[in-house]
Amino acid sequence: MRAMPFLQFPQGFQWGAATASYQIEGAYDEDDRGLSVWDVFSHQPGRVVNAEHGDVACDHYHRYREDVDLMARLGLQTYRFSVAWPRIFPFGYGRVNEKGIDFYQRLVDALLEKNIQPALTLFHWDLPQGLQDLGGWANRDVADRFAEYAALLYERLGDRVSRWITLNEPLIFTQFGYRLGWLAPGISDLKMTAAAVHHAMLAHGKAVQAFRASGRAGEIGITNANTSFEPADDSPETLRATELARDFETRLYHGPVYGKGYPQAVLDYYASEDAPFPIEPGDMEVIASPTDFLGVNLYSRQRVLPDDARGVGYRAAAPTLPLLPMGYEAAPHSLGDFVRWVSKEYGRPKIYITENGVCDNTEPVNGAIDDHLRIELLQGFLAGLHGAIADGADVRAYYEWSLMDNFEWSFGYSKRFGMVWTDFATQARIPKKSAAFYSEVIRRDGLDA
Ligand code: GCO
Numbered sequence: 001m002r003a004m005p006f007l008q009f010p011q012g013f014q015w016g017a018a019t020a021s022y023q024i025e026g027a028y029d030e031d032d033r034g035l036s037v038w039d040v041f042s043h044q045p046g047r048v049v050n051a052e053h054g055d056v057a058c059d060h061y062h063r064y065r066e067d068v069d070l071m072a073r074l075g076l077q078t079y080r081f082s083v084a085w086p087r088i089f090p091f092g093y094g095r096v097n098e099k100g101i102d103f104y105q106r107l108v109d110a111l112l113e114k115n116i117q118p119a120l121t122l123f124h125w126d127l128p129q130g131l132q133d134l135g136g137w138a139n140r141d142v143a144d145r146f147a148e149y150a151a152l153l154y155e156r157l158g159d160r161v162s163r164w165i166t167l168n169e170p171l172i173f174t175q176f177g178y179r180l181g182w183l184a185p186g187i188s189d190l191k192m193t194a195a196a197v198h199h200a201m202l203a204h205g206k207a208v209q210a211f212r213a214s215g216r217a218g219e220i221g222i223t224n225a226n227t228s229f230e231p232a233d234d235s236p237e238t239l240r241a242t243e244l245a246r247d248f249e250t251r252l253y254h255g256p257v258y259g260k261g262y263p264q265a266v267l268d269y270y271a272s273e274d275a276p277f278p279i280e281p282g283d284m285e286v287i288a289s290p291t292d293f294l295g296v297n298l299y300s301r302q303r304v305l306p307d308d309a310r311g312v313g314y315r316a317a318a319p320t321l322p323l324l325p326m327g328y329e330a331a332p333h334s335l336g337d338f339v340r341w342v343s344k345e346y347g348r349p350k351i352y353i354t355e356n357g358v359c360d361n362t363e364p365v366n367g368a369i370d371d372h373l374r375i376e377l378l379q380g381f382l383a384g385l386h387g388a389i390a391d392g393a394d395v396r397a398y399y400e401w402s403l404m405d406n407f408e409w410s411f412g413y414s415k416r417f418g419m420v421w422t423d424f425a426t427q428a429r430i431p432k433k434s435a436a437f438y439s440e441v442i443r444r445d446g447l448d449a
Contacts, residue, residue: 016078020124027061031099034090036126041184052412082124092128137196147206162218169225205286223295228334241306295354301334332380357401
């Protein structure tokens with residue numbers, strides 16, 4: 001028998017997993033935590049499948065020690081989590097809540113004890129409701145409030161956290177939260193969307209500046225949501241439409257970080273809809289404050305066609321690959337493709353894959369969860385990533401989404417992304433077959449082709 005070729009990842013490559021505060025913590029009203037937009041939104045009728053919410057979620061707030069032990073048993077080398085802003089500032093600003101800071105200090109200490117490097121996301125969608133009441137991301141002041149919150153965390157956690165992510169997926173929380181209304185705060189208003197996008201990017205820039213001013217050692221970057229866009233055919237119109245998709249969904253959130261500004265086509269579109277970007281002098285310089293890495297989240301691809309009937313000039317073409325439970329295509333090649341593209345587009349930045357994963361709802365049979373679809377697709381994603389690295393992309397870490405099944409936003413608990421099964425009735429955690437697969441990848445620093 002011939003040995004299978006082995007895909008060896010580079011020396012020092014880190015393997016991890018990711019979660020987010022509202023999706024796992026629960027304890028929504030404990031230790032003086034304030035309410036977030038997600039507490040309010042998820043309790044409104046019709047917003048979340050089965051009227052589910054994150055009041056308890058994975059009860060991680062009480063079980064973080066066991067969860068860190070579990071991470072250690074799986075062999076994780078790094079763990080990406082987010083801080084719930086309303087635990088630190090119950091209203092978003094003003095009074096600091098020491099109990100909230102204490103929780104994250106204990107969590108980080110537990111990680112460090114197990115030799116797991118913390119990667120801290122400052123904002124993963126749970127904006128304090130107190131700030132939403134003032135207009136949320138549509139109010140320019142939010143950028144300064146965010147920088148103050150960030151500065152406090154640098155001061156109180158920066159002695160033990162050295163990897164910082166400013167925002168998770170501004171594309172998603174602005175477009176789905178302020179234009180489509182499918183996510184908190186559930187608004188549909190194009191003017192507010194333009195404001196939210198710009199203020200989110202400004203908040204990112206101010207938080208980067210605050211990090212440099214803090215004098216803390218370490219690195220900081222942004223995490224964007226991505227789709228690998230593919231032209232559905234070779235016509236010049238379709239190629240042009242694919243660039244427009246990249247403008248509206250990718251370059252809008254990356255360009256300004258790398259000093260390229262917002263794409264002109266996007267600015268023109270919003271202006272033509274009477275929703276101009278509220279850019280003030282100096283803003284673009286703040287947003288372009290140099291970062292240390294780029295966080296890449298990616299789950300799938302999308303084929304693109306031109307569409308002149310839509311103001312944006314493009315639309316998604318019909319899927320040709322099997323669909324996953326989330327409704328998008330099973331396209332493992334998309335990770336390597338996107339990483340190649342983004343690496344080239346922005347001058348080969350250092351990249352962390354801050355999220356990649358698969359929803360696989362396979363149920364336990366005799367206590368075992370054989371989530372083979374997840375394993376198969378992860379193999380494909382990782383093989384593609386290996387190829388992109390071989391082609392020169394500077395990728396240093398991979399965080400699987402997610403450590404355990406959790407609250408999947410408007411899908412509630414109906415979509416399971418975990419490598420560990422969460423029994424939401426008992427809070428038992430059962431590692432799935434894909435967890436064993438991933439542990440083996442970590443142990444060998446690679447996988448069979
Ligand atoms: C996102 C969020 C995660 C999701 C994950 C699975 O990418 O939308 O960062 O919180 O749970 O992506 O859909």
